[in-house]
Amino acid sequence: MTFKIKLLALVLLEISVFAQDASKPPVPEWIHQAVFYEIYPQTFKDSDGDGIGDLKGIIEKLDYVKSLGVNAIWFNPFYESPYRDAGYDVSDYYKVGARYGTNADAKRMFDEIHKRGMKVIIDFVPGHTSFDHPWFQEAAKQEKNKYSNWYIWTNATWDNGGSEFAGKMVNGYGTRFGSYMTNFFYHQPALNFGFAKPDTSKPWQLGTKHPDVLALRAEMKNVLKFWLDMGCDGFRVDMAGSLVKNDNDELKECAKWWLEVREFIQKIKPEAFTVAEWSYPKHALVGGFHADYLHWIPSYENLFRKETWRSLNGVSPNGNSYFDKTGKGDISAFIKDYLDQYNATKDKGYISIPVGNHDLTRININRTQSELEMIFAFSFAIPGVPFVYYGDEIGMKQLYNLPYNEGCYGGRAGARTPMQWNSSKNNGFSTASYSKLWMGTDTSKTAVNVASQEKNPTSLLSNIKKLIALRRTEKALAGYAEFEVLYMEKDTYPFVFARKNGNEQIVVAINPSGKDVEAEISTIFGKKTVKLVGTDVNYVAGKSNTKLMLKSGGYGVFKLLK
Secondary structure, three states: OOOOOOOOOOOOOOOOOOOOOOOOOOOHHHHHOOOOOEHHHHHHHHOOOOOOOOOHHHHHHHHHHHOOOOOEEEEOOEEEEEOOOOOOOOOOOEEEEEOOOHHHHHHHHHHHHHHHHOOOEEEOOOOOOOOOOOOHHHHHOOOOOOOOEEOOEEEOOOOOHHHHHOOOEEEEOOOOOOOOOEEOOOEEEEEEEOOOOOOOOOOOOOOHHHOHHHHHHHHHHHHHHHHHOOHHHHHHHHEEEHHEOOOOOOHHHHHHHHHHHHHHHHHHHHOEEEOOOOOHHHHHHOOOEEEEEEEOOEEEOOOOOOOOHHHHOOOOOOOOOOOOOOOOOOOOHHHHHEEEHHHHHHHOEEEOOOOOOOOOOOOOOOOOOHHHHHHHHHHHHHHOEEEOOOHHHHEOOOOOOOOOOHHOOOOHHHHHHOOOOOOHHHHOOOOOOOOHHOOOOOOOOOOHHHHHHHHOOOOHHHHHHHHHHHHHHHHHHOOOOOEEEEEOOOOOOOOOOOEEHHHHEEEEEEEEOOOOOEEEOOOOOOOOOOOEEOOEEEEOOOOOEEEEEEOOOEEEEEEOOO
């Protein structure tokens, strides 16, 4: 069956037209063809046998990271913490947690990364601290002090702030007569960046220009400067849009703060890069970020759905992933939202689509190697800045029935398991006994590992390296290269899109379904068309169009040569 070329009314949007030369958005030059590798410090490599990954272990494995072809690393938090939320509950912004090492180890790690020609960004968590942080311990005292207004407290222990804050207040902590606002878990009190529109009947709601709010903001800048001076090249900002309370729908006051931060950072290190976990590029990129990590986007009658990748990976109107072989997924709703954001922001910065990360389940849930390669091909070819979550490059599986350690509730636990380096004890992660591991590792006989895949030129790891190389070297796959949807229908396969930069053009076709499909596209494949990577895709070029024929699970990345 041949599918007609059409875009349904659902997806009839302003789709970008190929320009003669794609223009670059104002981001650091090294970002345009960057690929990041995300390292979760506690489960990457344990150097001292205590069952927890550490910075010295990471240093041992930097040559491996470099061998992937990536040019940048993102580290999840390694600050001092009581670890009720795996380090996202900071108790000292200026100190490496003892279980990971020392500040000197961090400095050495940054230097070693730079020696290998890579950049490094670290997680910055500005919206909240642990309630064990000394600042909060002082703020929880009844006596007024420097830190009393660095967190958001009501004026009475029985005052929950009103209906708009229901469920976000904790009563009866410390000696202070008041309730404190949380920013996530109960033990993560919200830092006070001020209220955009303070309610005058609630004097505890301070404006954004209040001296105590400005003092907190200045301290946050000091934290950023500390780590930039230490050697990091930028930041991934956790919950970046959550800072200013009672802001308007566009979070303009929050955006003003981040614009101020961008100017501050660029004076220290002009090529520093910032990516937000804001999940709304129209706001984040106007707010000074170079990229936004797209988790939440509006769709389906203005409801919000959880995390963009999950919408592709199982959370959709009909509950099916587009990348499942059942062939019941729908990519059109996602692309509709994506294009709305992309077309509004492509001249301002980049969108990063999370394929996998520490907050998501592993992408390998009963998937074959070719299916995983297809997912990576999609993520490396779509515009923006791609990130690879450690272990996904070898196809580490989502594990189940693991303890909910340090806030790893639900699927998070099974996606934060130790990196699998070889077939030795604990898959080469640690010499500790299994019971002492921070999180259990894959004990199955089929557990994948780096060592075996490095020896196999057709392994997932070997093919992911090829895809990363294409993303890094092909001009038409640069983040700023133009993007056009060539074939897409509701509840239908395949999905075909093109990227173009000047005279270079690449076409990507994917068919995750379990059935053979065809599609006609207006782009003409010539005799010099080369399939750069892919599996079962063939084509017949006509005078005005090209018919693509994709086998079940087939995908192809084609370069069209003049």
